[in-house]
Each structure stands twice: as C-alpha cells, then as structure tokens.
Amino acid sequence: MGDTMNTLHDFMLRTEGLTYILIVAALCGFVFFWRFLSERDDDRDYLGADRPEGHHH
Amino acid sequence: MPVPKIAIQKPALTPFNVVAGIIVVVGLIITVIRFTQGLGATTNLSDYNPWGIWIGFDLLVGVALAAGGYVTSAACYIFGLKRFHSAVRPAILTGFLGYALVVLALHYDVGRPWRLPYPFIVQSGTTSLLFEVAACVALYLSVLFIEFTPAALEWLGLKRARSIVVKLTLVLTIFGVVLSTLHQSSLGALFLIAPSKLHPLWYSPYLALYFFVSSIVAGLSMVIFEGSLAHKHFHNKMDAEHLREADGVALSFAKAASWVLAGYFIIKVIGIAQTNAWSHLGSGYGLWFLVEMVGFVMLPCYFYAIGAREKNLTIIRRTAAWTVLGIVVNRFNVGLVAFNYHLPSSERYFPHWMEIGISVFVVTIGILAYKFIVTHMPILYAHPDYDAH
Numbered sequence: 001m002g003d004t005m006n007t008l009h010d011f012m013l014r015t016e017g018l019t020y021i022l023i024v025a026a027l028c029g030f031v032f033f034w035r036f037l038s039e040r041d042d043d044r045d046y047l048g049a050d051r052p053e054g055h056h057h
Numbered sequence: 058m059p060v061p062k063i064a065i066q067k068p069a070l071t072p073f074n075v076v077a078g079i080i081v082v083v084g085l086i087i088t089v090i091r092f093t094q095g096l097g098a099t100t101n102l103s104d105y106n107p108w109g110i111w112i113g114f115d116l117l118v119g120v121a122l123a124a125g126g127y128v129t130s131a132a133c134y135i136f137g138l139k140r141f142h143s144a145v146r147p148a149i150l151t152g153f154l155g156y157a158l159v160v161l162a163l164h165y166d167v168g169r170p171w172r173l174p175y176p177f178i179v180q181s182g183t184t185s186l187l188f189e190v191a192a193c194v195a196l197y198l199s200v201l202f203i204e205f206t207p208a209a210l211e212w213l214g215l216k217r218a219r220s221i222v223v224k225l226t227l228v229l230t231i232f233g234v235v236l237s238t239l240h241q242s243s244l245g246a247l248f249l250i251a252p253s254k255l256h257p258l259w260y261s262p263y264l265a266l267y268f269f270v271s272s273i274v275a276g277l278s279m280v281i282f283e284g285s286l287a288h289k290h291f292h293n294k295m296d297a298e299h300l301r302e303a304d305g306v307a308l309s310f311a312k313a314a315s316w317v318l319a320g321y322f323i324i325k326v327i328g329i330a331q332t333n334a335w336s337h338l339g340s341g342y343g344l345w346f347l348v349e350m351v352g353f354v355m356l357p358c359y360f361y362a363i364g365a366r367e368k369n370l371t372i373i374r375r376t377a378a379w380t381v382l383g384i385v386v387n388r389f390n391v392g393l394v395a396f397n398y399h400l401p402s403s404e405r406y407f408p409h410w411m412e413i414g415i416s417v418f419v420v421t422i423g424i425l426a427y428k429f430i431v432t433h434m435p436i437l438y439a440h441p442d443y444d445a446h
Binding site: 011014015018019022023026030033034036037038039040 | 316319368
C-alpha cells in the first residue's frame with residue numbers, strides 16, 4: 001500500500017517532498033496574492049504617501 | 058449680575074460604571090480568598106493541569122494582544138512609516154497595560170508570588186525557557202513603561218524629564234522589538250517540552266515561530282480594533298491628526314495583517330506536512346483544528362484583503378475583532394483544549410468560576426485604567442506644548 005512508511009527514509013521522503021512542493025506552491029501563490037492585495041493601491045495620498053518632510057523632527 | 062457657573066457632570070451610575078463596579082468588588086473578594094486560602098480554594102488546577110486560564114488566557118492571550126506596541130513603534134520609528142505616528146501612543150499604552158496586567162495575573166497564578174523575582178536574584182536557571190520569558194517580560198514591561206512616560210510627563214508638565222525620555226525613543230523601540238521577538242516566540246517554545254501532551258495538530262517543532270508570527274497579526278488587529286473602539290467612545294479626545302490618519306492606519310494594517318495571516322496559514326500547513334499529522338484531521342480534534350484554521354485564519358486573511366482592496370473600513374474593523382477572537386481561540390487551544398488531550402474527560406481541566414472571575418476582573422481593571430489614562434493624558438491627541446517625537 002502506498003501509504004505505508006517502514007523506514008525513517010520513507011518518512012523523510014514523504015514529509016520533506018511534500019514540504020518542498022508546498023513551499024514552491026506557496027511562493028507562487030504569494031505573487032498572485034500580493035497582486036490581489038495591491039492592484040488598487042494607486043491612491044498614494046490615502047494609503048502609501050508619507051507625511052511631508054519636516055513634519056517631524 | 059454674575060452668571061453662576063454650572064458644572065455639567067456626567068451621571069456616575071452609568072451601566073458601564075455599575076457593571077465595572079460589581080466586577081471589581083467581586084474580583085477583590087476572590088482576591089482575598091485566593092491569597093488567604095490558596096490556589097486549591099479558587100482554582101481547578103491539578104498536577105495534570107498546572108496551567109489554567111490564568112496562563113492560557115491572562116498570560117498567553119494578554120502577551121499576544123499586547124504586541125501592538127512593538128509592531129506599531131517598529132513600523133513608525135524603525136521602518137520610518139511616519140504616517141502611523143498617531144497610532145503609536147495608543148498602541149504603546151495598550152501594550153503597557155497588557156503586560157502590566159499579565160504580571161498582575163501571574164501573581165494570582167504562581168503559588169508563591171513573592172518569589173517572582175527569584176530568577177534574577179536567587180537562582181537564575183539561564184537554560185530555562187521560562188527564565189527567558191520572565192527576563193524578557195520584566196524588561197519589556199520596563200521598556201513599555203518608559204515608552205509610555207512621555208504622555209504622563211506631558212500631563213504632569215515635567216518638560217525636562219520628558220525631553221530626556223523622548224531622546225531614548227529609537228533605542229527603546231529597538232530594545233522592545235528584540236525583547237518581543239524573543240519572548241513571544243518563547244511562549245510557544247514552552248510547549249516543545251511536552252510533545253506527548255499536546256495534540257499532534259497543534260504540536261510542531263515550529264511552535265515558537267507560530268506564536269511569534271501570530272503575535273504580529275494580534276498586534277496589528279488589536280491596533281485596528283482598539284482604534285475603532287477609541288473612535289467610537291473617545292472621539293472627542295482625538296485631534297485632527299489622529300482623525301485624519303486613523304483610516305490610513307486601519308487600511309495599511311489590514312493589508313499587512315492579511316499578508317502575515319497568509320504566511321501564517323502556509324507555515325501551519327507546512328508544520329502538518331513536516332509531522333505528517335494529516336490523519337488527525339478526520340478526528341473531532343481535527344474538525345476543531347479546521348475551524349481554527351479556516352474560520353480564524355483563512356477567513357480573516359480573505360476579509361482583511363477584501364477590506365484593504367475595497368478600502369472598506371467596516372469590513373476591516375469587524376475582521377479585526379474576529380481576528381482578536383481567533384488569537385484567543387488559538388492560545389486556548391494550545392494551552393488548554395489540545396493540551397492533555399489524551400486524558401479521560403474526568404481528568405480534564407475546566408476553570409473554576411473564581412478563575413473566570415479573576416480573568417474578567419483583570420480585563421476590567423485594564424479597561425478602567427485605559428479609560429482613565431486616555432481621558433486625562435495626551436494619548437489620542439498631541440499636547441499643544443510639545444513637538445511630536
């Protein structure tokens with residue numbers, strides 16, 4: 001049966017392999033998620049602009 | 058004919074004051090019982106369950122929700138995002154009160170509270186995670202107190218002392234971030250010593266990372282949540298700068314919280330993959346784990362993103378409250394629900410009503426202190442006699 005793990009090698013192969021796949025998928029997913037979050041951020045005065053220079057010392 | 062001045066006083070017996078007064082009186086009575094008759098008379102703690110809600114809620118949740126102080130001050134002073142400046146003082150105040158109440162609650166929880174300074178003066182035990190937590194919490198409470206003092210000194214009119222403390226702002230912020238990183242993660246790492254007691258879905262070698270990352274979410278959400286409450290109840294105390302910046306703070310913090318929650322979700326899934334705990338997802342605990350992950354991580358992540366995208370402050374504020382609740386659920390799960398999961402139900406812990414009473418008492422003390430400070434000191438407005446720092 002494919003789910004059987006008899007050795008530490010089986011366990012590591014399964015868990016590490018899946019982890020690497022998840023990490024790659026997550027990194028790709030984050031790109032789209034960032035675009036989803038930021039694509040309407042053109043209103044710099046409201047969201048992104050900092051205070052004018054000299055406002056703080 | 059002189060016109061007599063009429064002092065307009067608010068009625069003392071408001072519903073809030075009555076409820077708070079009852080809670081404080083009951084809390085004081087329980088306090089007397091706790092310190093005269095001991096833990097046995099007031100708690101359901103046992104050798105199996107030495108940590109109850111005074112640790113699971115008052116300490117673990119309290120420390121996480123007080124993270125807004127280091128998150129906001131780091132954003133403003135270290136990353137230079139000065140548009141969050143108006144949010145720093147309220148966040149520092151919430152952090153300071155949070156940590157002060159954590160230490161207060163700890164006095165109820167430990168058997169001999171007068172020995173709390175022992176790690177520093179009698180037996181250091183420097184290899185213990187608890188020592189690190191104790192040291193960091195003690196130091197960070199001191200840092201938060203100093204960071205908070207400019208507001209109190211402005212209120213007292215002590216200009217010279219205030220100018221000295223303000224010069225320490227950057228150093229204190231860096232110190233605060235370092236200390237917070239250390240002890241927020243160490244609180245999770247405490248559970249690494251009990252891999253057989255914590256359910257596999259919550260136990261992970263990455264527990265320290267989970268606690269730290271979720272504390273950032275907790276801090277961001279608390280700033281939004283507390284800001285919305287302040288906006289509602291202390292609107293008259295807020296100056297133009299606070300009112301102008303409040304919406305931008307909420308939108309930016311929502312975006313950041315959404316991003317961090319997405320990362321948190323991924324590292325939680327990776328944790329399950331690493332321990333190969335997938336099979337537990339089909340159990341009752343697995344269902345509850347999915348409720349936490351989907352209901353209190355994925356949903357807030359999505360709604361924060363929608364709120365930030367659509368610039369919808371209502372969604373953001375409701376999501377912040379929901380996320381704060383999610384942090385409570387997470388800390389309860391790790392500290393209480395999933396802990397000792399293998400014990401029969403007769404041996405499981407359920408808090409004594411007096412434990413709940415003290416927790417409610419501690420939170421009420423915090424709300425009253427916050428109300429007093431915000432009403433009297435320049436927290437939500439800049440004092441006209443001083444420059445911003």
